[in-house]
Amino acid sequence: MIRVESLVKKFGDLSAVDGVSFDVGAGEIFAFLGPNGAGKTTTIQMLTTLLVPTSGTIAIDGLDPRTRAHEVRRRFGIVFQDPSLDSELTAYENMELHGVLYHVPRRIRTERIERLLTLFELWDRRKTLVKQFSGGMKRRLEIARGLLHTPKILFLDEPTLGLDPQSRNQLWTHVKHLNETEGVTVFLTTHYMDEADRVAHRIAIIDHGRLVAQGTAQQLKQQTNTDSLEHAFLALTGSTIRDERADAADQMRQVVRMWRR
């Protein structure tokens, strides 16, 4: 369903993604793990038509995102790592807008919005402007929105960042259910190894823009001679802490935060 070969993305002389190749089969749940700044989000941005690769090939359901962007976009849904809600609209309006953008018919749209907002306990706050939401509520709304339509491929970029255990549990239960009943292929990234261990069929670990290991959780543990995925991850990527460069958008948000308080 997703085929990537020798994918490279350079920003200036920095290689964010440096020759990555992998395959994700139809109906598979694939976890893409790595420390901060390893190239996870950049890879997802290239897979989802938001960035053009420097070199290498991508096939989403056999289609190249560079030349068939529109057809590729019909095939996936995504929950972004960073905020992508319109904070001047209400929770319901954000859902509704998404439903229209993804051509979900009105009747199904109304029904699903209610079901998802209820599932993530936002139904009572549906008429509240998103800018009045707490961080956790915004996150839940992003996820509810990402699940509104049923795509062939679902990208989840650190979806559980900032979520409480209850919502996290709801999310993964729902994702597994989608995968089992609708055959949705899932491509996810996370920092919580237990989640990857629990839901993913296969795992790839990326560090400094390169894949360092690939396989089932069991295989990764065997390969590194460790007893948990967390230890396997640390064995493969080392224990130094990484910093991501703050980009223009982050700096901007900091300035705005400064002014609002």
Add this chain to the structure above:
Amino acid sequence: MSVIYILWLRELKRYSRSRAQVFASLGSPVLYLIAFGFGLGPVFQRAGQGSYLQFVAPGVIGMSVLFASIFSGIGLLWDRQFGFLKETLVAPVPRLHIMIGRTLGGATVSMLQGSLVLILCLIAGFRPAHITDIPLAVMFMALIAIVFAALGTAIGSTLQNMQGFQLIMNFLVMPIFMLSGALFPLANLPVGLTVATRVDPLTYGIDGLRGAFIGLWYFSLPADVLVLGGVASVFLVLGARAFSRIQI
């Protein structure tokens, strides 16, 4: 179609919810109207040109439409910074539709803003010559709004962050306004200024508004419509191209 509609509606909702902003953006037109309309009134009268308030009101209305529309286009930058842009860019919708919805929304909002300023002008003592010509004035407001909302979209798509904003304001928006003949008659200008006013697309919008409101045409109705229509088409194409090439 429904995509264009919902993105248009989004712009309107955002406008209607930002009352403080609406109020604040009425400040400068009112200042121009009062300071120039009444301040320069006696000089203008003595020069034998009639009432300056009558003359400058269409210019002030045009100015508010210009500002509102160009900023609505640049609002794209905010959507980029706060992430919402990504949500629309990965949707299975032609980017042209997204761009059209946003631009029409921005243009509509600018016309509302222009109408508010018209009301303020009426309160200040501005009197259109013929009530029946108001629809014509609204059409010119629409043309100005589309031209500059499209230009704003083209700029918003190419700028990476807000740092370029001040530059755009000082070297694009203010000159467009100042050189449009909004504040002074186009006749008997020095050569340089004549050329500048002819190149400025807002000149034709202001001329159209002035013609429609007080029957004072420097060019003519067909000329103004033709130029604005042509410039609008060019900017829409440029805007659509720039928008379709956005990368996050």
